[in-house]
Amino acid sequence: MQKPIERVTMFKIPKEEDRERALNQYKILKKTAVKDNKPYILACEAGHTGQEPRAQGWTLAVKSTFASKGDMDYYDNECEAHKALKAVVSGMRTDVMTVWFESALNE
Numbered sequence: 001m002q003k004p005i006e007r008v009t010m011f012k013i014p015k016e017e018d019r020e021r022a023l024n025q026y027k028i029l030k031k032t033a034v035k036d037n038k039p040y041i042l043a044c045e046a047g048h049t050g051q052e053p054r055a056q057g058w059t060l061a062v063k064s065t066f067a068s069k070g071d072m073d074y075y076d077n078e079c080e081a082h083k084a085l086k087a088v089v090s091g092m093r094t095d096v097m098t099v100w101f102e103s104a105l106n107e
Helices: 016-032 069-077 080-089
Strands: 005-012 041-048 060-066 095-102
Touching: 005 069, 016 041, 016 060, 016 080, 060 069
Parallel strands: none
Antiparallel strands: 005 060, 005 095, 041 060
C-alpha cells in the first residue's frame, strides 16, 4: 500500500503583512485545489514559525499531505490553485525550501 507523501515548505517572508497575505492564499488553496474536479490534498496546515535562533530566519511553515507522489507532482506542475499561490508569494519571499518524505513510522 502506498504511503502518503508528507511535504514541508518553509518561507522567509520578512514583512508581517506579506506573511498574512501568504496565509490567506493558503486558505484559498485549501478550499479550491482540485484534480479531476475533486479535492486531492489530504491535509494542508500553515502558520508562523516560532521566532527563535533555531528557526534560522524561516518565518512561515507549511505541511501538506498527498495520497501519492503523482498527486504532489500534479500540485507542482498543473494545479491552478498552487499556481495562484506561487504568483502571490513569489514577490514577497526572500527564500523558500521544500522537502518531502514518506513516513517511516506509519506501518
